[in-house]
Amino acid sequence: MAIVAPAFERQARAYATAVKLPPSRVLVLPIGKASSDAAESIPLIKEAVANSLKDLEMALGAPVSKLGT
Amino acid sequence: MLMSGDATYESFDIPLKLETVDLGDLLGASFREVVTDGLPVVKPARADIAGMLARYRGDDVIAAIPPVMGECTYEQLAAMAILAGCPASVFPVLVAALQAVVHDRFNLLAVQTTTGNVAVAVLVSGPAASEMGFHCGCNGLGPGPRANVTTGRALRLALMNVGGAIPGLLDVSCLGWPGKLSCCAVEHTGGSPWTPFHTDRGFARDATIVTVTAAYGFIEMADAVSTSVEPLLANLSGMMAAARASGSRGSEALVLLTPQHAHTFAQAGLDRHDVQVRLHERLANLDQHVDGASGKSLRMVTTPEDVLLFVTGGNGGKSALVPLWGGSHSASIAVAK
Numbered sequence: 001m002a003i004v005a006p007a008f009e010r011q012a013r014a015y016a017t018a019v020k021l022p023p024s025r026v027l028v029l030p031i032g033k034a035s036s037d038a039a040e041s042i043p044l045i046k047e048a049v050a051n052s053l054k055d056l057e058m059a060l061g062a063p064v065s066k067l068g069t
Numbered sequence: 070m071l072m073s074g075d076a077t078y079e080s081f082d083i084p085l086k087l088e089t090v091d092l093g094d095l096l097g098a099s100f101r102e103v104v105t106d107g108l109p110v111v112k113p114a115r116a117d118i119a120g121m122l123a124r125y126r127g128d129d130v131i132a133a134i135p136p137v138m139g140e141c142t143y144e145q146l147a148a149m150a151i152l153a154g155c156p157a158s159v160f161p162v163l164v165a166a167l168q169a170v171v172h173d174r175f176n177l178l179a180v181q182t183t184t185g186n187v188a189v190a191v192l193v194s195g196p197a198a199s200e201m202g203f204h205c206g207c208n209g210l211g212p213g214p215r216a217n218v219t220t221g222r223a224l225r226l227a228l229m230n231v232g233g234a235i236p237g238l239l240d241v242s243c244l245g246w247p248g249k250l251s252c253c254a255v256e257h258t259g260g261s262p263w264t265p266f267h268t269d270r271g272f273a274r275d276a277t278i279v280t281v282t283a284a285y286g287f288i289e290m291a292d293a294v295s296t297s298v299e300p301l302l303a304n305l306s307g308m309m310a311a312a313r314a315s316g317s318r319g320s321e322a323l324v325l326l327t328p329q330h331a332h333t334f335a336q337a338g339l340d341r342h343d344v345q346v347r348l349h350e351r352l353a354n355l356d357q358h359v360d361g362a363s364g365k366s367l368r369m370v371t372t373p374e375d376v377l378l379f380v381t382g383g384n385g386g387k388s389a390l391v392p393l394w395g396g397s398h399s400a401s402i403a404v405a406k
Contacts, residue, residue: 035179036396043071044241047080
């Protein structure tokens with residue numbers, strides 16, 4: 001699952017295509033429109049999701065990009 | 070590497086280790102790991118969920134909860150209620166609370182994902198509250214009253230597990246605060262000299278409603294001696310102006326008034342609207358905070374009605390200001406009979 005703000009949607013969908021993730025696994029959060037402090041929260045959310053991905057990869061013993069290939 | 074204004078810095082955050090409980094055998098694979106709020110939970114049995122759902126169809130969806138837009142069914146909410154320790158009697162209020170937080174006015178997406186320290190404060194008003202076991206007297210916000218405390222807690226568990234606002238992941242609140250564990254107050258209609266809160270919100274007198282607000286703190290107003298309204302108005306408006314400087318703007322303010330303070334106002338001939346107007350007038354003179362970026366003067370509230378006056382609590386002169394987060398507005402929903 002990739003969770004992104006609207007500004008990063010295009011890159012996220014390209015990434016999802018590259019790693020053969022179904023489009024439904026890319027979740028776009030309209031945070032930038034909704035929240036006055038999105039500039040602060042979005043980088044933190046991205047970092048947390050990236051760290052979560054690292055944990056997943058450690059548990060799997062392989063990069064997520066290798067899954068399903 | 071993160072940015073703050075023009076500065077960049079390494080992340081200082083520490084990964085948050087969360088406790089989980091497995092409900093997969095009850096609710097399916099997506100609930101294999103239900104995150105707790107850090108307190109022990111009551112693991113539900115199938116019979117418990119069935120008991121909570123006596124009036125509902127378990128598979129029906131109540132609402133989609135942001136940020137992940139998880140569709141919360143009655144069955145899932147019942148599971149959260151049991152995890153939180155709710156008695157079955159409060160479930161209709163919990164359902165209404167969930168319906169209220171997804172109202173557009175409340176802007177739940179922002180509430181769930183802000184770096185601010187924002188809780189959902191649930192206000193219950195109406196004649197059915199006491200029948201359901203809710204408590205409007207001393208320590209109403211806790212500790213003690215099971216219905217109040219567990220309702221707020223169950224809502225938080227649903228926001229986390231169905232809505233995806235997992236602390237340290239999509240909930241990036243800098244500090245959090247205990248109100249995020251649970252925050253539920255109940256109107257003391259018997260102790261209030263005024264018309265009920267819910268009728269002032271446009272609901273029928275015999276209705277029971279839930280109002281949700283985005284609360285980011287609690288500031289006690291201690292005044293056990295004033296017998297006239299001016300000191301109370303001065304204290305409250307001064308606190309509101311100070312809280313405004315801390316970040317709340319263009320939204321609302323919640324004042325939890327003890328019956329003693331409400332009666333002081335009433336004995337001077339002021340009803341709820343009169344107090345709202347008087348506070349708004351005072352704020353206009355006090356609230357001079359200027360936004361550094363735009364240079365515009367910012368107000369904590371823009372109309373008298375933005376000051377929510379809610380009578381609750383036990384005997385004594387200790388009311389409280391609850392600053393409400395500027396990105397959200399209160400929303401009310403009637404509890405289904």
